[in-house]
Amino acid sequence: MTEGARAGDDVKAAQAAEGAADSPDVRERDVLVRVRGLRKHFPIRSGVTRRRAGAVKAVDGLDFDIREGETLGLVGESGCGKSTTGRMVMRLLEPTEGTIEFGGRDITGLSRGQLRPLRRDFQMIFQDPQSSLNPRHTVGTIVGLPFRLQKVTPEGGIKKAVQELLELVGLSPEHYNRYPHEFSGGQRQRIGIARALALRPKLVVADEPVSALDVSIQAQVVNLLDDLQNEFGLTYLIIAHDLSVVRHTSDRVAVMYLGKIVEIADREDLYSSPKHPYTVALMSAVPVPDPARRETRERILLKGDVPSPMDPPPACRFHTRCWKVQDICKTQEPPLAEITGRHQVACHFPENVPAGEGGAVEVVELVKPGAAADVDAAAAGVAEASVTDVDASGAEAADADAGGPTDVAEPKDTPPTSAP
Amino acid sequence: MPRLLPRRKRDTAAETPKLAPAGPPPEADNFLEVRGLTVHFPTDDGLVRSVDGVDFALRRGRTLGIVGESGSGKSVTSLAIMGLHGNTGARIGGEIWLDGQELVRSTPEQVRLMRGRRMAMIFQDPMSSMHPYYTVGHQIIEAYQVHNEVSGKQARTHAIDLLGRVGIPRPDRRVDDYPHQFSGGMRQRAMIAMALSCDPELLIADEPTTALDVTVQAQILDLIRDLQREFNSAVMMITHDLGVVAELADDVLVMYAGRAVEHGPSRTLFEQPRHPYTWGLLGSLTRLDRDRQERLMPIKGSPPSLISLPSGCAFRTRCPYADHNDGREKTEVPQLLEIEPGHRTACHLDIQERERIWTEDIRPRL
Numbered sequence: 110m111t112e113g114a115r116a117g118d119d120v121k122a123a124q125a126a127e128g129a130a131d132s133p134d135v136r137e138r139d140v141l142v143r144v145r146g147l148r149k150h151f152p153i154r155s156g157v158t159r160r161r162a163g164a165v166k167a168v169d170g171l172d173f174d175i176r177e178g179e180t181l182g183l184v185g186e187s188g189c190g191k192s193t194t195g196r197m198v199m200r201l202l203e204p205t206e207g208t209i210e211f212g213g214r215d216i217t218g219l220s221r222g223q224l225r226p227l228r229r230d231f232q233m234i235f236q237d238p239q240s241s242l243n244p245r246h247t248v249g250t251i252v253g254l255p256f257r258l259q260k261v262t263p264e265g266g267i268k269k270a271v272q273e274l275l276e277l278v279g280l281s282p283e284h285y286n287r288y289p290h291e292f293s294g295g296q297r298q299r300i301g302i303a304r305a306l307a308l309r310p311k312l313v314v315a316d317e318p319v320s321a322l323d324v325s326i327q328a329q330v331v332n333l334l335d336d337l338q339n340e341f342g343l344t345y346l347i348i349a350h351d352l353s354v355v356r357h358t359s360d361r362v363a364v365m366y367l368g369k370i371v372e373i374a375d376r377e378d379l380y381s382s383p384k385h386p387y388t389v390a391l392m393s394a395v396p397v398p399d400p401a402r403r404e405t406r407e408r409i410l411l412k413g414d415v416p417s418p419m420d421p422p423p424a425c426r427f428h429t430r431c432w433k434v435q436d437i438c439k440t441q442e443p444p445l446a447e448i449t450g451r452h453q454v455a456c457h458f459p460e461n462v463p464a465g466e467g468g469a470v471e472v473v474e475l476v477k478p479g480a481a482a483d484v485d486a487a488a489a490g491v492a493e494a495s496v497t498d499v500d501a502s503g504a505e506a507a508d509a510d511a512g513g514p515t516d517v518a519e520p521k522d523t524p525p526t527s528a529p
Numbered sequence: 530m531p532r533l534l535p536r537r538k539r540d541t542a543a544e545t546p547k548l549a550p551a552g553p554p555p556e557a558d559n560f561l562e563v564r565g566l567t568v569h570f571p572t573d574d575g576l577v578r579s580v581d582g583v584d585f586a587l588r589r590g591r592t593l594g595i596v597g598e599s600g601s602g603k604s605v606t607s608l609a610i611m612g613l614h615g616n617t618g619a620r621i622g623g624e625i626w627l628d629g630q631e632l633v634r635s636t637p638e639q640v641r642l643m644r645g646r647r648m649a650m651i652f653q654d655p656m657s658s659m660h661p662y663y664t665v666g667h668q669i670i671e672a673y674q675v676h677n678e679v680s681g682k683q684a685r686t687h688a689i690d691l692l693g694r695v696g697i698p699r700p701d702r703r704v705d706d707y708p709h710q711f712s713g714g715m716r717q718r719a720m721i722a723m724a725l726s727c728d729p730e731l732l733i734a735d736e737p738t739t740a741l742d743v744t745v746q747a748q749i750l751d752l753i754r755d756l757q758r759e760f761n762s763a764v765m766m767i768t769h770d771l772g773v774v775a776e777l778a779d780d781v782l783v784m785y786a787g788r789a790v791e792h793g794p795s796r797t798l799f800e801q802p803r804h805p806y807t808w809g810l811l812g813s814l815t816r817l818d819r820d821r822q823e824r825l826m827p828i829k830g831s832p833p834s835l836i837s838l839p840s841g842c843a844f845r846t847r848c849p850y851a852d853h854n855d856g857r858e859k860t861e862v863p864q865l866l867e868i869e870p871g872h873r874t875a876c877h878l879d880i881q882e883r884e885r886i887w888t889e890d891i892r893p894r895l
């Protein structure tokens with residue numbers, strides 16, 4: 110099933126117009142990074158012969174764009190492929206398949222030599238400020254390295270440029286001759302940021318830039334990244350497992366599960382109306398610093414662990430843990446499709462779908478003489494829409510609704526919630 | 530500040546000061562009562578004052594959350610209660626009362642006998658408390674048999690039962706796995722099973738979920754909550770995550786540089802906090818539940834060295850209100866005083882002024 114088949118052309122056009130009305134500035138901005146069909150499979154070898162015994166499907170088909178000046182947040186649980194994606198975008202890792210365009214130019218096939226002049230435009234900040242800085246080098250050498258590698262001589266010399274960078278990230282120029290171990294974790298992260306900014310890059314990929322830091326220091330670094338973006342018009346790809354940090358820093362957010370994007374939307378949309386069951390579960394699991402709400406908050410408890418990326422479940426990869434799973438989820442992979450303006454979800458039965466829009470999809474779908482399974486999927490999507498419309502916990506009411514005109518599979522279960 | 534531990538001094542035993550006699554036992558309600566606890570480590574660089582005068586009480590069935598930045602003394606406090614500082618050279622002072630028995634003045638053997646049944650601990654890093662060469666089941670069985678005279682078969686059945694209750698699938702098979710065969714989340718659950726094997730009356734959980742994904746964290750927190758309900762245990766939940774505290778704790782103790790700076794009921798701490806450090810922690814939070822309108826309000830600088838703490842109020846080097854104290858912040862250590870029933874703070878600043886700052890300057894910007 111293609112995107113087009115799911116939402117009729119009219120619907121799509123209407124949505125596009127709506128999206129444009131919402132945020133014209135973001136929409137019209139140029140796309141800086143365009144990723145299509147990106148895959149990374151790490152071969153696993155076993156035995157003395159090092160025979161190929163399979164592959165870790167770390168990243169398994171990603172499509173996304175990052176617009177100039179925007180921050181895309183990439184979230185998901187440990188091992189879902191966030192860092193692998195970041196490293197491929199940085200061209201630090203060779204993709205197995207797919208393309209990466211940077212500023213309209215396909216950089217996937219470029220050799221090291223061809224890539225070198227472009228390198229200054231994309232830089233990376235790493236998770237662990239301890240291990241990403243060479244302990245034997247002074248701060249001056251570390252932050253000045255990009256100039257030397259790129260053979261760039263800034264105005265006034267490297268030392269002056271480095272000292273300015275140190276000030277920019279809130280360190281002191283006197284720190285020039287010190288070593289990384291003389292700094293706290295937060296200060297070391299600032300050194301890493303100064304190094305990344307040396308050549309005034311266009312894109313900064315930040316892989317868990319604050320997760321190794323204490324909250325008070327996290328906030329300092331988050332503010333710093335924010336200021337630098339405003340000052341230099343930077344574009345960020347921020348990778349993090351912490352949904353609160355991503356909410357605060359991103360304009361657009363992509364949620365990954367087992368090597369795939371399951372949902373991608375503008376920040377406000379995603380947090381106010383998450384649509385993929387996994388996103389919903391993930392958000393409900395985050396403890397909220399508000400004791401007044403702990404009695405009323407509903408949490409969805411996912412069963413079991415994330416399956417192995419060596420042998421991911423077929424069709425919808427989340428089906429082994431999803432409380433809404435139906436037969437179709439096990440046989441047909443839900444495509445990442447736009448449901449409302451700029452909000453894409455890969456699920457046969459998304460949550461929080463406004464009744465009106467779900468209805469529109471259904472009408473288009475049902476009149477079309479398409480594959481039976483497609484019809485089922487769309488119709489069941491409608492059934493689900495009425496569930497959320499009534500009340501997330503009103504399972505009986507929803508069943509009655511679903512049993513009505515469409516007579517399709519009903520939502521199997523309400524989520525296994527726990528209210529302490 | 531580098532987190533490297535300074536080298537320990539060799540001749541510490543000779544210098545250990547004599548303990549003053551303990552005060553009277555606490556009222557019976559307080560299953561755990563800690564009074565003026567100090568834990569100092571003599572090192573070549575100087576005396577590390579990891580814990581420098583902490584007191585609190587905890588009843589059965591209640592959960593105390595302890596929060597603070599890394600290095601503020603949370604783990605050192607819990608290890609002192611568990612009697613696990615062993616031969617680290619730690620000098621421990623003050624009093625720790627557990628169900629009417631004073632532990633600082635008890636022999637290591639007496640304290641050892643209390644571990645397991647009276648009190649148990651879940652550690653930050655599961656591998657540090659699990660032996661890699663023994664199966665998970667073996668380790669739970671061993672912990673259980675210390676306090677229970679049961680046959681090997683009964684103990685094994687108990688271990689399988691526990692693994693099942695902490696959510697390990699197919700516990701009858703996994704019981705014979707080695708720790709490395711478990712995922713991070715499963716290891717953490719297995720360690721919880723071990724800590725719970727004797728239904729401890731006091732459970733200390735030291736950052737039990739810090740290394741885990743939120744979905745696994747939610748499972749583990751649920752588990753701790755259920756087991757507490759079942760056994761009416763007292764729980765000390767140590768974390769740097771204010772979300773976890775809000776979710777679980779009845780009371781909260783905020784630590785800074787080895788001292789308690791604020792202590793009170795959880796609702797009060799989140800809704801009417803009265804210490805500038807607590808404000809700083811709240812101001813630093815990114816939130817999932819709402820858009821913060823303004824920039825975050827971080828605490829400037831970083832925590833001080835515990836070898837040379839600032840004189841007076843240890844927070845003064847980072848406190849935006851340090852100059853509101855007529856210089857007292859430099860000369861006098863603020864005592865943890867009750868400002869309303871059950872709510873204590875350690876700050877020189879006038880309490881009305883603090884109320885004003887919170888309502889007018891801080892709360893609207895969170």
Ligand SMILES: Nc1ncnc2c1ncn2[C@@H]1O[C@H](COP(=O)(O)OP(=O)(O)OP(=O)(O)O)[C@@H](O)[C@H]1O
Pocket residue numbers: 151165166167168185186187188189190191192193194350418
């Ligand atoms: N060089 C490699 N060889 C084999 N497998 C790998 C390699 N690098 C990563 N993987 C696997 O690919 C998957 C995705 O890894 P990745 O590091 O991208 O995860 P992540 O989302 O960044 O997780 P985390 O939040 O823990 O950093 C994991 O299963 C990981 O074990």
Ligand SMILES: Nc1ncnc2c1ncn2[C@@H]1O[C@H](COP(=O)(O)OP(=O)(O)O)[C@@H](O)[C@H]1O
Pocket residue numbers: 532533534535570572577578579597598599600601602603604605606617835
């Ligand atoms: N054995 C030791 N020798 C010297 N210093 C120690 C020792 N154990 C802990 N410390 C120091 O005590 C302080 C408090 O540590 P800890 O309680 O582990 O902090 P946290 O609040 O992060 O749990 C830290 O500065 C730590 O370096």
Ligand code: SF4
Pocket residue numbers: 385386387425426427428429431432433434435438443455456457458459
């Ligand atoms: S409802 Fe089906 S398609 Fe959607 S997430 Fe669950 S299993 Fe996957």
Ligand code: SF4
Pocket residue numbers: 805806842843844845848849850851853854858863875876877878
């Ligand atoms: S005593 Fe003074 S310096 Fe210390 S926390 Fe209170 S206001 Fe700040």
Ligand SMILES: [Mg+2]
Pocket residue numbers: 191192193316
């Ligand atoms: Mg990673």
Ligand SMILES: [Mg+2]
Pocket residue numbers: 603604653735736
């Ligand atoms: Mg600790």
